[in-house]
Amino acid sequence: MTEFHDAIIRLCPAYKRLSETKLKGWNDSKGYVRPELSLGAHTDYAAHYAKVLLPLLTESHPSGGKFLDLGCAPGGLCTALTTTGGTTQSLWKGVGVTLDPKEGGLAMQAPLNSSLVEIRYADVNHRDPFLAACVKKGEERTFDFVNLGIVLDGTVKMRSEKNIPYCQQLTTQLHVALKALASGGSLLIALKLDFPTLPEVIRTFGVFLDVCSAMRMVPTMYTATHGRKQFYFLAQGLRLDTSIVDRLQDVWEEGRRRYVAFATQAKERNMAGGKRQRLDEERREGTSDEEEVKKRTEADTLVAAVMGGALGMDFGNFCDVIRTALIEGHIL
Ligand SMILES: C[S@@+](CC[C@H](N)C(=O)[O-])C[C@H]1O[C@@H](n2cnc3c(N)ncnc32)[C@H](O)[C@@H]1O
Secondary structure, eight states, X not given: OOHHHHHXXXXXXXXXXXXXXXXXXXXSTTOXXXXXXXXXXXXXXXXXXXXXXXXXXXXXXXXXXEEEEESOTTOHHHHHHHOOOTTOOOSEEEEEEEOOGGGTOOOOOSOOOTTXXXXXXXXXXXXXXXXXXXXXXXXXXXXXXXXXXXXOOTTOOOXXXXXXXXXXXXXXXXXXXHHHEEEEEEXXXXXXXXXXXXXXXXXXXXXXXXXXXXXXXXXXXXXXXXXXXXXXXXXXXXXXXXXXXXXXXXXXXXXXXXXXXXXXXXHHHHHHOHHHHHHHHHHXXXXXXXXXHHHHXXXXXXXXXXXXXXXXXXXXXXXXXXXXXXXXTXXX
16 A cells, blocks of 8 residues: 555655644644635636646647537636637637536536537436546547546545446546547646645556556646645547546556445454454465565566656656645645
8 A cells, every 4th residue: 555655755856744744744733724615706717727628728729729618617728718808719619518406516607608618517426427528429539639637536435426426437437538539649637736635646647658658647726825735647649449538447446445444444453442453464474475576577677668658757846835825724
């Protein structure tokens, strides 16, 4: 469980500083304070995307293209992509998909130009109808940019009985991307840099390493302001195929199994007290030597590969932003 954490500590000084700061907070009885998060208006989202995302997208798509925005309400990203100001015609046109407000989705707020953006309502919890609504006949492999922006619960907790687990929500969105994205297109995935999901996040980076021309970490609107640990992962110049989506699905399903096993063990420990905990620890120690070495080697290799490029710099910057938020008391 700690192999990725240990490898990054060795290779990324900013992550090491962040971990030390976190430890200090846990040892301090006051801990960290996280303010209530209120969702932004579409204008806030639009301004944020215009600042942090559009310059990167312009590098890979200088003449714009066609976008598919999953989780599009209240409409910030659609606004940023289709509003160029003045009389200039926008370079981007596309489709936004969100949950119908009658079923609990956010309402669209942005006054969008309907000749540039088509809004569709569909629920990511229902895979086949969702896929059919996102990518209609004739639209396969025609989108230049796909945003997988629905739901951020990386700890794989089911917050609502109605929602399918996070790994399935992500997988469904990845299948949409597989169907929708043109060769050489760009993909944005909402992720969270948290200790429990560190192995999945680094493995996700690893899967994309060989199949895209550039990978970046982009802050969300809440990264700095509320000390949230969410970020967008941007993969550009992508060649997405079934094997990539299968590998990502395996990564996140394994993460879910590990999380469920960990939660079950924690529950058993609480019920049976210290004796059970010692037994579990002994069992783990006795069986896992070879596997442990394999896991550590995989983690070292992947982390070194990821930290070697532009993504490594983004990763360090992101850790510094989160650390500052911790010190200023924005985060728990
Ligand atoms: C944080 S908002 C995204 C903000 C948006 N990217 C913008 O720029 O304005 C999350 C989105 O996920 C949508 N959503 C939540 N649950 C969903 C579901 N089950 N199926 C489809 N969309 C869902 C919400 O309606 C909302 O549009």
